[in-house]
Amino acid sequence: MFGEGILQGLYETARNFFGSYVDKDRLVTVQYPEERHQLPEATREFPFLLYDGPDPEAGLRCVACQICEKECPPRCIHIEKSKDKKPDFVGKQQFYPAVFDIDVSVCMSCQICVEVCPFDAIRMDNEYELSTSNRFGGLLYTKRELAKPNEYYRKIHPTEAAETDDRRAKEAEEAKAKAAAAAAAAAAKAAQVAAIPAVAANGATGNGAAPKPAEQPADKKPVNQ
Amino acid sequence: MTALPTAEDLKAQIEAGVPGAMVTIVPNGSPSAQDSLLLDHEHARAVALFLRDHPDLRLDFCSLVTGVDWLDTELTEKVKVKKLAAGPDGVETEQEVEETRKTKVPGYLEAVYHLFSMEKKHGPPSLPVVLRLRTANRSDRNHVPSLTSVWRSCEFQEREAFDLYGIVFDGHPDLRRILMWEGFEDHPMRKDYVPPADDILLEARP
Amino acid sequence: MTTVAELERRVEAGEDGLGDILEVSMGPHHPSTHGVFRMDVRLEGEKVVRLKPVFGYLHRNHEKIAEHGAYLSAIPYTDRLDYLCSMTNNWGYVLAVEKLAGIPVPERAEYIRVIVAELTRFQNHAGLVGFLLQDMGASGTPLMYAFREREKILDLFESLSGARMMCNYLRFGGLRVDCTAAWLEEVRRLVAGLPKFVDEFEALLRTNEILMARTQGTGILPRELAINAGVTGPMLRASGVNYDIRKVDRYGVYDRFEFRVPLGDHGDVYDRYMMRILEMRESLKILEQALRGIPEGPIMDPKTRLRGLRPKAGEAYGRIEAPKGELGFFLISDGTGNPYRYRVRPPSMINLTILEDMCLGHNIADVVVILGSVDIVLGEVDR
Numbered sequence: 102m103f104g105e106g107i108l109q110g111l112y113e114t115a116r117n118f119f120g121s122y123v124d125k126d127r128l129v130t131v132q133y134p135e136e137r138h139q140l141p142e143a144t145r146e147f148p149f150l151l152y153d154g155p156d157p158e159a160g161l162r163c164v165a166c167q168i169c170e171k172e173c174p175p176r177c178i179h180i181e182k183s184k185d186k187k188p189d190f191v192g193k194q195q196f197y198p199a200v201f202d203i204d205v206s207v208c209m210s211c212q213i214c215v216e217v218c219p220f221d222a223i224r225m226d227n228e229y230e231l232s233t234s235n236r237f238g239g240l241l242y243t244k245r246e247l248a249k250p251n252e253y254y255r256k257i258h259p260t261e262a263a264e265t266d267d268r269r270a271k272e273a274e275e276a277k278a279k280a281a282a283a284a285a286a287a288a289a290k291a292a293q294v295a296a297i298p299a300v301a302a303n304g305a306t307g308n309g310a311a312p313k314p315a316e317q318p319a320d321k322k323p324v325n326q
Numbered sequence: 327m328t329a330l331p332t333a334e335d336l337k338a339q340i341e342a343g344v345p346g347a348m349v350t351i352v353p354n355g356s357p358s359a360q361d362s363l364l365l366d367h368e369h370a371r372a373v374a375l376f377l378r379d380h381p382d383l384r385l386d387f388c389s390l391v392t393g394v395d396w397l398d399t400e401l402t403e404k405v406k407v408k409k410l411a412a413g414p415d416g417v418e419t420e421q422e423v424e425e426t427r428k429t430k431v432p433g434y435l436e437a438v439y440h441l442f443s444m445e446k447k448h449g450p451p452s453l454p455v456v457l458r459l460r461t462a463n464r465s466d467r468n469h470v471p472s473l474t475s476v477w478r479s480c481e482f483q484e485r486e487a488f489d490l491y492g493i494v495f496d497g498h499p500d501l502r503r504i505l506m507w508e509g510f511e512d513h514p515m516r517k518d519y520v521p522p523a524d525d526i527l528l529e530a531r532p
Numbered sequence: 533m534t535t536v537a538e539l540e541r542r543v544e545a546g547e548d549g550l551g552d553i554l555e556v557s558m559g560p561h562h563p564s565t566h567g568v569f570r571m572d573v574r575l576e577g578e579k580v581v582r583l584k585p586v587f588g589y590l591h592r593n594h595e596k597i598a599e600h601g602a603y604l605s606a607i608p609y610t611d612r613l614d615y616l617c618s619m620t621n622n623w624g625y626v627l628a629v630e631k632l633a634g635i636p637v638p639e640r641a642e643y644i645r646v647i648v649a650e651l652t653r654f655q656n657h658a659g660l661v662g663f664l665l666q667d668m669g670a671s672g673t674p675l676m677y678a679f680r681e682r683e684k685i686l687d688l689f690e691s692l693s694g695a696r697m698m699c700n701y702l703r704f705g706g707l708r709v710d711c712t713a714a715w716l717e718e719v720r721r722l723v724a725g726l727p728k729f730v731d732e733f734e735a736l737l738r739t740n741e742i743l744m745a746r747t748q749g750t751g752i753l754p755r756e757l758a759i760n761a762g763v764t765g766p767m768l769r770a771s772g773v774n775y776d777i778r779k780v781d782r783y784g785v786y787d788r789f790e791f792r793v794p795l796g797d798h799g800d801v802y803d804r805y806m807m808r809i810l811e812m813r814e815s816l817k818i819l820e821q822a823l824r825g826i827p828e829g830p831i832m833d834p835k836t837r838l839r840g841l842r843p844k845a846g847e848a849y850g851r852i853e854a855p856k857g858e859l860g861f862f863l864i865s866d867g868t869g870n871p872y873r874y875r876v877r878p879p880s881m882i883n884l885t886i887l888e889d890m891c892l893g894h895n896i897a898d899v900v901v902i903l904g905s906v907d908i909v910l911g912e913v914d915r
Contacts, residue, residue, distance in 0.1 A: 103741060104741065105739065106737070106738070106739030106740040106741050106743075106744070107740055107741060107742070109735055109736075109739060109740075110735075110736050110737055110740050113732050113735050113736045114673055114736070116732070117677065117732070126725060127680070129680050129683050129684065141687075141690050141691035141694075142691070143690065143691055143692065143693065143694040143709070144690060144694055144695075145694035145695060168839075172602065172604070172605060172839065173605075174597075174601055174605035174606075174608050174609060209608060209612075209698070210695065210698065211607075211608030211611075211698070211700045212694065212700060212708075213604065213605060213608065213700075216708070216838070217838075217839050225694065354846045354847055354848075355844055355845050355846035356631075356632050356633070356634070356843060356844055356845070356846025356847060356848050356865065357631070357632075357633070357634030357844075357846075357848075358631040358632055358634075358846065358847070358848035358849070360847065360848060360849060386759050386760065387759060387762060387775075388762055389762060389764075389851070389858060389860060389877060390849065390860055390862055390875070390877040392862060392873075392875040394864065394873050438862070440849055440860070440862070440877075444759050444773060444775045445759075447775070447780050449780065449781070451781070452780055452781050454849055456849075477760060477761075477762065478757070478760045478761040478762070478885060478886070479760070479761050479762025479763075479882055479885060481761075481885050482881060482882060482884070482885050483882065490593075490595075503588075504587070504588060505587070505588035505591040505914060505915075506588060506591065507588070514593055514596060515593070515595060515596060
């Protein structure tokens with residue numbers, strides 16, 4: 102019969118229309134911004150820098166090795182190395198970035214900086230409402246804007262963060278043991294030579310010791326969930 | 327499905343089938359084992375037709391055409407030269423002296439064609455038959471014969487190689503720029519291409 | 533009908549009385565061109581007598597960018613070629629690198645690659661059919677249904693790789709992250725529901741009289757021309773050529789799955805439309821088998837260095853059956869950390885070669901339909 106195909110199409114349309122009232126699979130629309138999707142844990146938007154402890158300057162994990170700067174496909178990272186050094190989480194003296202800028206208007210969220218970072222210092226954020234009225238300065242994030250505490254990382258990527266924390270705690274432990282052994286050896290040696298008291302090496306401080314939760318930077322909105 | 331003949335067999339078959347054709351095997355050092363055949367300009371079209379219409383080969387599908395830019399290189403080699411030189415006793419004798427000699431190897435542009443057979447489906451593993459055509463140099467003698475009349479699929483890709491590398495395909499029906507605009511002067515995929523300064527963006531900065 | 537050459541001669545001679553010869557520039561900003569694509573069309577009345585595709589508006593010299601970067605940093609750029617199918621683009625590239633450097637891939641990684649590639653094919657075909665029907669005037673409804681299902685697949689991609697479209701998920705030697713059992717369970721649940729969607733989607737318009745009148749006999753691509761012009765993918769198979777790289781090359785673990793290669797009879801727009809529907813069904817078959825057979829194990833070859841990969845000097849051509857056709861990557865290494873030559877074989881650009889042949893003699897309104905059935909993405913055409 103001529104027109105049968107059209108009628109069948111109309112039947113399918115009707116089935117979908119009325120089905121959308123009862124079947125969740127037929128209605129997937131979310132009324133943003135009133136309603137929001139629960140973001141999957143893996144979601145990545147733009148990178149941020151991690152720091153341990155309460156102070157973003159002192160606790161910053163980045164050692165300015167500049168690997169991410171070199172590997173970044175669109176070259177949106179700019180790092181300037183510091184002149185002096187500061188101790189990292191195992192107590193080793195390391196450089197830190199005097200300048201660390203990411204131009205998120207260039208960044209393409211590919212996560213390669215995260216993959217290549219050997220210091221667990223850079224991770225992907227899941228903040229996506231980043232619009233700004235300033236076209237140039239507003240999307241150039243400096244070290245201050247990029248630094249976020251480890252607690253924030255644990256909140257947005259719990260599985261990944263737990264893994265990282267475990268690994269770093271283990272590393273810190275090993276470094277502590279090593280330092281203690283070295284100190285003991287030095288002390289024994291010193292005792293042999295003369296009775297001068299040995300100065301123990303400064304113990305490591307790390308995130309393994311569960312640092313106090315830090316406040317988020319005031320100019321950042323809380324994460325959207 | 328039959329396996330594809332090796333590069334040596336292909337060379338022999340082509341030279342038997344197309345009288346006068348010069349085929350050189352270009353070896354490939356990677357584990358992919360895809361050797362290629364370098365053709366001379368004069369017989370390139372005849373060889374292409376031979377490969378397409380040969381009943382056992384039937385390479386009817388030209389998958390990929392592309393240009394490659396090989397810059398001028400300087401070959402440095404150490405040669406032993408016999409020279410007259412004064413010995414410790416002041417008498418001139420012939421001695422062997424090592425000299426570094428530098429020879430300029432002119433660069434060239436290369437058109438690479440990857441062929442498969444849809445009819446025979448050689449393989450697996452289905453290796454391509456790779457044809458190469460080389461220009462004499464990178465500036466004025468940059469012509470190679472077009473194979474668009476053999477495989478229609480070369481049409482846009484040869485245009486692209488012309489556009490981005492500046493290889494001129496003789497006999498192409500419609501050799502115009504394809505990705506860059508008409509009136510653009512350089513060939514941006516060449517290795518020595520210098521991109522223009524990004525003035526527009528600089529001006530826009532406050 | 534007047535021949536094209538004759539008409540061109542008359543137009544160029546500036547002859548008067550050619551009131552019925554009209555030159556139309558379709559695009560680049562035209563809703564039916566699927567992006568910034570232009571066609572220089574010459575019309576005699578409503579009949580197309582000449583059609584020249586013009587593109588390059590989106591050209592960013594992807595190949596040059598890749599030649600300046602390391603092997604690893606080209607992967608996120610391949611996402612942006614055919615931006616609807618980032619997973620298969622990744623696969624094409626990593627396959628070429630694996631051939632170039634001789635890198636083995638663990639079995640579990642191969643299975644996950646098949647799963648994500650077939651999901652990609654499904655969502656690409658669903659979207660394409662939606663767009664094609666939209667071009668024909670079925671405004672919105674089929675496209676909305678297609679995008680509803682695509683949405684579910686993209687959500688899965690996001691929870692696996694972190695991004696919905698720019699997945700950047702495959703790596704030479706394996707994958708970036710492993711999938712969880714929960715993710716696989718989600719895919720199983722989704723795949724179980726998709727056949728119902730395909731049935732409905734097909735029933736929606738397959739026998740629709742208007743659609744049949746518009747598409748049957750429109751834009752016929754003869755078998756010989758399709759082969760000679762290097763047309764690949766569903767376009768080629770709609771013309772009746774049995775050539776599917778999953779079957780011919782058996783790359784990955786495709787030799788372990790049972791699936792048919794659907795073939796068309798006429799090579800017209802209707803065949804191309806049906807080809808996509810049938811391939812969606814075959815994809816579901818492959819997905820079911822892959823989800824059943826996926827083994828446990830590592831997902832990354834332990835010896836491969838992602839950062840600072842330096843393959844031996846040489847070259848390799850790797851190709852896969854992408855949703856749009858044969859996607860190939862040709863790489864030449866000179867032994868350094870970045871490719872000396874990096875070339876993409878873009879299926880949608882080469883499939884455009886015969887656009888003029890398919891459109892000649894048809895009405896201008898059919899050009900929209902024929903172009904829609906080619907399935908182009910301008911990110912890949914222009915690169």
